Amino acid sequence: MRLTLDTRQRMGLSPELRQSAQVLQMDSQELSQYVERLAEENPLIEVQYPIGEGRVKSGKSNQHLLQYAAGPRHSLQDHLMSQLRLLALPKAEQSLVAYLIGCLDDHGYFAEKVEEVAAILGVGCQDIEAGLSCVQSLEPYGVGARNLQESLLLQLEHTGRMTPYLRLLIERHLEQLSSNQLVRVAKELKISLKSIQESCNLIKSLNPRPGNIFDHGESTVYIVPDIYIMKKNGCYEAALHSLSSPQIILAESSLSLSGMDADEGTRRYLREKREQAGWVMKCIEDRKATLCSVAGAILKLQQSFFERGKDYLVPLTLGRIAEELELHESTVSRAIRGKYVQCVWGTFELKYFFPTGIAGEAAHWTPDALKRVIRDLIEGEDKRAAYSDRRIAELLLEQGVVLSRRTVAKYRESMRIASATGRREYPV
Known part of the structure; x- marks a missing residue:
């Protein structure tokens, strides 16, 4: 038998850091289920959810908070x-x-x-x-x-x-x-x-x-957004939604046991559970801080969207956000997974704000932005001589956008806009 010594260095996450990464990646429902399970295992953990101006304690008889948002469907x-x-x-x-x-x-x-x-x-x-x-x-x-x-x-x-x-x-x-x-x-x-x-x-x-x-009977997904964007004093701000994350507090009834004449085994058990609770509380707070930072960076780099709507979304990558915040790209990826933001235009998954650009000279254009330009050209045309797809491609080229006639037709059809023949109006 021949023995060899492997001297290569291996990097890995400690259990605590792995848990922190997992908590960051969880969506709001997964996080709630996670802390509920911890509360069953750890007598020091008590979970609360904000409702209105107060808070309600979690319990086995309570439904998940998201279900409170669900109203009857009307088909x-x-x-x-x-x-x-x-x-x-x-x-x-x-x-x-x-x-x-x-x-x-x-x-x-x-x-x-x-x-x-x-x-x-x-x-x-x-x-x-x-x-x-x-x-x-x-x-x-x-x-x-x-x-x-x-x-x-x-x-x-x-x-x-x-x-x-x-x-x-x-x-x-x-x-x-x-x-x-x-x-x-x-x-x-x-x-x-x-x-x-x-x-x-x-x-x-x-x-x-x-x-x-009307609703056709499919399952309806009710979303409590993690972030909401609001305009305050003329400026847009990103803030955490109060319902998106549960709050962990230390149960007073169990804490009182640590001050009593308990045996060493009991005190050691309570210390371990206190440390676990403290670390989870820190993970949740770090999750909130990272979410706020990422949402703030998205707000900064996609400000035209929040001011003018989805047609003004610009290409954006995870790497650009990571560079802006001096974070690892994987951290940004975990932060946006399954998270939602609410703004004046509706509720969107955070990954929505990372559209890819069009290849070639139109790399700084998103498909939605190009559709807007095409729609604007069609709305401004003389209906007695409606633009053909080839003519629209020529007009886009004058704006520095290289698109084939076939791509113009694909975008036009996706907006349910008729061809030049279908749009033509006849003189009367």
Whole structure:
């Protein structure tokens, strides 16, 4: 057997530093669960959560604090059922309509076949049609339709805007209108292009998916942001959210034991638990300080976002924040993991503020910023000679941004903006 001596140096984290790194990386829910487990193991640890102006103690009978934020979900079916209960319908008819409400898809459409539903319920097709008419009388108008045309017609009828001319356009020329073939429709119907444009604008103002304004039943995630950004005396400031982190205090009842005539084993046990509690309290305070520092650096380097919105987000890297704060990049990575910030524009995960730039000469532009520029160009164009994607790419080049026509088209389509043909308006 041959023995060799390995003299290479190995670097590693002590258990305490490893715990500190783990605490920094935890999101608010993980941190709460972690300290709850510690409180079960350590009699000196007592966990408190701030609610309003006071604090509540944690206990096995308490729900997690985040659950207090959760309100009942209100789905499309819930909304329709609440209206159905107000109608004076016979019990059998009300049951049938309730069944039909349950058949609606996420967009609010009735996607089943009338004959199949009638067979399942053991009623006639005319009963299903009558039940659907009842569903279609409920708000939001347009639900219960079997296709887009029927939904649009229902919306116009219920709002008192239906005309024979609009019905004709929707029933026979909707596809042509959607592809902006206004001149062709005007010639076919022998009416003015101006009338076609006005009717087309009215139809576009309707909701093609009336059920989408409601929750579709997926699990809702309730977030207590770790940081909030507010404007104070004309300046933006980053502060910790009071609900994002539990507070650990030392339990007085257990501390009193250390001053009594306890045996050496008990005193040693209490010393160990006091040291553990003290170190965890320090880890949580360090986590708060690091979070505040990282959020402050993000605020500084992404100030245009907080002042003007998401279109003004600039490329940013973890290394840039680490350099700003003189921290290791891995520390910044742990600090932003699963953490959220609340500001006037909404609630965002911290990693949202680290978008990558576009390769090449447009490296200082983010995709959102480029979309804003493209949208601004389109909004300012002459609609009688709408810009093609190639022309938009040429205009961007004049601003020092190199984008291919294909990339321009991809960004335009992601914003649901029609092509030049679809945006063109005809002189009247």
